[in-house]
Amino acid sequence: MPQCLFCSIISREVNATIVYEDDRVVAFNDINPQAPTHVLVVPRRHIATLNDLTEEDDQIVGEVVRRAALIAKSKSVSASGFRTVFNTNREAGQTVFHIHLHLLGGRTLHWPPG
Ligand code: 5GP
């Protein structure tokens, strides 16, 4: 999927500050952070949106979520609190069509999000 920005980050064709990677999951700082901690956690394998998930993806989605919690801990925002968000499609504001879990923390986050 060479036209996908996050696939290009994963393959190191596009620069990003990678904060974690393993065989299946990559995490990097958001280029336009909305909080002191703003990390995007993605599967290496291209999946466009949550609407495209199948039963086979249950494991990777679990890994992405658990990794976000571990990164939150490493960034010392676990106890104070953090938010994890998957945006899906236009009305939710999805702009990159490779699923990514936003991890936001380090400040008070308001609810509802607007
Ligand atoms: P979405 O709006 O799809 O939920 O989130 C996409 C996120 O990707 C946005 O928060 C945006 O700031 C981030 N982003 C867009 N382009 C780049 C880039 O080139 N590098 C990085 N690190 N983040 C990006």
Ligand code: ZN
């Ligand atoms: Zn992709």
